[in-house]
Amino acid sequence: MSGLLRARRGAVVVFGLAALTPLVVRDAYFLDSLVLILLWGALSAAWNVAGGYAGQVSIGHASFFGIGAYSAALMVTRFGRGPWLGLLVGVVLSIGAGLIIGVLSNRLKGPYFALSTIAFSQVLLIGVSRWRGFTAGAEGIPVPFRSGFATLGLGHTGWVYMALSVALVCYAVEVYLERSRVGYQLAGVREDEDAAEALGIHTRKLKVGAVALSAALTSICGSLWAQYVGFVDPTYVFSVDLSVRFALNAIIGGMGTALGPFLGSILITSLETYLRATFSNWDARFAGIYLVIYGTALILVVRFVPEGLAGIAARIRMRKAHA
Amino acid sequence: MSDTAPILDLDCVTKRFGGLTAVSGVSLRVAAGEILGIIGPNGAGKTTLFNVISGYYRPESGRILFAGADVTGQPPHAICRLGLTRTFQLVKPFGNLSVIDNVMIGALTRLPTVSSARLEAERVVEMCGLAAHAGGHARTLPIGLRKRLEVARALATRPRLLLLDEVMAGLNPTELAGIVELIRRLHADGLTLIVIEHIMAAMMRLAQRIVVLHHGEAIAEGAPAAITQDRRVVDAYLGEEFVLAQA
Numbered sequence: 304m305s306g307l308l309r310a311r312r313g314a315v316v317v318f319g320l321a322a323l324t325p326l327v328v329r330d331a332y333f334l335d336s337l338v339l340i341l342l343w344g345a346l347s348a349a350w351n352v353a354g355g356y357a358g359q360v361s362i363g364h365a366s367f368f369g370i371g372a373y374s375a376a377l378m379v380t381r382f383g384r385g386p387w388l389g390l391l392v393g394v395v396l397s398i399g400a401g402l403i404i405g406v407l408s409n410r411l412k413g414p415y416f417a418l419s420t421i422a423f424s425q426v427l428l429i430g431v432s433r434w435r436g437f438t439a440g441a442e443g444i445p446v447p448f449r450s451g452f453a454t455l456g457l458g459h460t461g462w463v464y465m466a467l468s469v470a471l472v473c474y475a476v477e478v479y480l481e482r483s484r485v486g487y488q489l490a491g492v493r494e495d496e497d498a499a500e501a502l503g504i505h506t507r508k509l510k511v512g513a514v515a516l517s518a519a520l521t522s523i524c525g526s527l528w529a530q531y532v533g534f535v536d537p538t539y540v541f542s543v544d545l546s547v548r549f550a551l552n553a554i555i556g557g558m559g560t561a562l563g564p565f566l567g568s569i570l571i572t573s574l575e576t577y578l579r580a581t582f583s584n585w586d587a588r589f590a591g592i593y594l595v596i597y598g599t600a601l602i603l604v605v606r607f608v609p610e611g612l613a614g615i616a617a618r619i620r621m622r623k624a625h626a
Numbered sequence: 627m628s629d630t631a632p633i634l635d636l637d638c639v640t641k642r643f644g645g646l647t648a649v650s651g652v653s654l655r656v657a658a659g660e661i662l663g664i665i666g667p668n669g670a671g672k673t674t675l676f677n678v679i680s681g682y683y684r685p686e687s688g689r690i691l692f693a694g695a696d697v698t699g700q701p702p703h704a705i706c707r708l709g710l711t712r713t714f715q716l717v718k719p720f721g722n723l724s725v726i727d728n729v730m731i732g733a734l735t736r737l738p739t740v741s742s743a744r745l746e747a748e749r750v751v752e753m754c755g756l757a758a759h760a761g762g763h764a765r766t767l768p769i770g771l772r773k774r775l776e777v778a779r780a781l782a783t784r785p786r787l788l789l790l791d792e793v794m795a796g797l798n799p800t801e802l803a804g805i806v807e808l809i810r811r812l813h814a815d816g817l818t819l820i821v822i823e824h825i826m827a828a829m830m831r832l833a834q835r836i837v838v839l840h841h842g843e844a845i846a847e848g849a850p851a852a853i854t855q856d857r858r859v860v861d862a863y864l865g866e867e868f869v870l871a872q873a
């Protein structure tokens with residue numbers, strides 16, 4: 304156990320600090336940022352299961368996020384039931400959608416697969432926007448706040464621990480994929496499908512499974528996000544922007560590494576929150592500034608550390624070991 | 627051929643790419659414990675034949691029996707699990723993984739746990755002379771060792787029949803001697819092999835029987851010494867110089 308903790312030192316620090324923060328910090332704004340860092344990190348970790356570990360790079364993961372968000376919101380507002388049941392329904396629907404996308408991944412490679420995932424999220428966007436009678440269309444749905452765990456009406460501290468729990472679940476899934484039999488086989492699929500087949504690996508089944516698992520995790524985060532923010536609308540939850548964010552946090556942090564997505568989220572989310580606060584008093588022209596930051600961060604990472612932020616840590620460790 | 631059932635039995639197998647018939651009505655049998663050589667000029671259909679046998683291409687017609695089971699049209703992973711696997715002429719290492727992990731992924735096909743597969747991989751890596759490179763990334767290996775890695779990874783799946791596609795091409799004489807030695811050892815341990823090779827000297831030393839492919843057809847079959855005397859083989863593939871050199 305102590306060996307595992309030492310090997311996962313970075314994670315212990317990141318998640319440990321997150322767990323301790325609410326004990327000393329009461330500032331709502333700060334805690335809100337922390338919840339978002341953890342949720343976006345968890346979402347990128349969920350994306351990483353398909354994109355990083357299985358090599359199925361999707362730019363349509365907002366589909367699953369949106370399915371989760373709407374399932375929870377509609378369960379509360381239309382059916383008068385708890386959001387947890389909505390979360391569960393969302394997971395089932397997202398696994399279904401994940402299976403469809405997974406089958407696509409067996410037919411289409413690389414950019415064609417990525418494009419088809421975008422198309423999938425756009426179809427959902429249009430569908431949910433048009434189905435006004437049920438989904439309230441493009442107007443979106445306000446989710447009422449009812450205090451309590453069963454209704455997911457939590458305070459800031461409660462949300463930090465909720466987001467931390469889901470982050471730990473996603474992180475644990477990633478760690479499992481690094482150490483387990485199926486994880487190694489998935490690495491083979493990612494590296495070379497033909498070679499993996501020759502070694503007795505059912506590549507299609509593994510890819511579909513990874514995408515479905517990734518979809519389920521993404522959906523869970525989406526349901527929680529809907530309850531946290533208290534409002535869902537189709538143009539946001541099914542947006543390409545969101546899909547790109549999931550992918551970018553993971554790429555900047557380190558694709559196919561367990562902690563990478565969280566490092567990416569820490570960098571990007573805190574920069575974004577800080578800059579938004581700073582520039583909000585300025586001109587409306589700066590509203591989209593965070594996109595510029597994304598772009599810049601991505602260029603810098605690709606240029607200087609193609610293996611992502613987690614790669615920097617590995618390099619430092621290597622240098623120390625050699626010194 | 628012996629009277630026992632063959633481990634591999636191809637019955638009139640044909641594979642077309644559009645108008646091109648890459649493998650044309652090939653029938654052949656391989657006895658358990660045999661080393662069968664396949665030779666033929668570039669584009670003769672040798673690799674395509676391997677792709678058909680190992681499940682990468684479905685033949686337009688014909689039937690493939692492995693150890694008595696009809697495997698025609700089955701996916702490669704299922705065929706591998708039955709005990710038939712192959713190496714790739716254009717090597718396909720898992721480049722970003724270590725050599726030992728490459729081999730371990732092969733071993734996982736027969737073994738339930740990562741730890742047991744790692745032990746097995748260490749054994750295979752040692753046997754194939756890759757121990758010194760076990761921890762390095764596969765993409766950093768020079769070509770000779772990448773070919774060895776192809777063999778090691780395939781062996782880790784514990785095949786009964788192994789198809790080797792030009793694992794000797796591009797090797798220096800020392801590497802060549804090493805891999806010939808390795809194949810002999812595997813054969814002595816009971817493995818059945820089909821070997822595609824352009825290097826005739828190595829082929830003469832290894833194969834007990836040789837099939838010659840030309841334009842997708844099996845034009846000759848026989849013991850190595852007899853094959854080199856065959857008029858059609860000399861015309862299609864070996865050339866007069868070879869015959870003169872042998873004499």
Ligand SMILES: Nc1ncnc2c1ncn2[C@@H]1O[C@H](COP(=O)(O)OP(=O)(O)OP(=O)(O)O)[C@@H](O)[C@H]1O
Nearest residue numbers: 643646648666667668669670671672673674675715
């Ligand atoms: N996937 C494919 N699609 C179309 N044509 C193909 C394909 N694979 C092979 N061919 C063609 O089939 C013929 C046989 O090719 P194959 O690779 O089997 O030859 P080979 O005997 O292995 O040659 P070499 O000694 O050069 O490796 C060639 O004409 C080749 O161009």
Ligand SMILES: [Mg+2]
Nearest residue numbers: 672673674715
């Ligand atoms: Mg070939």
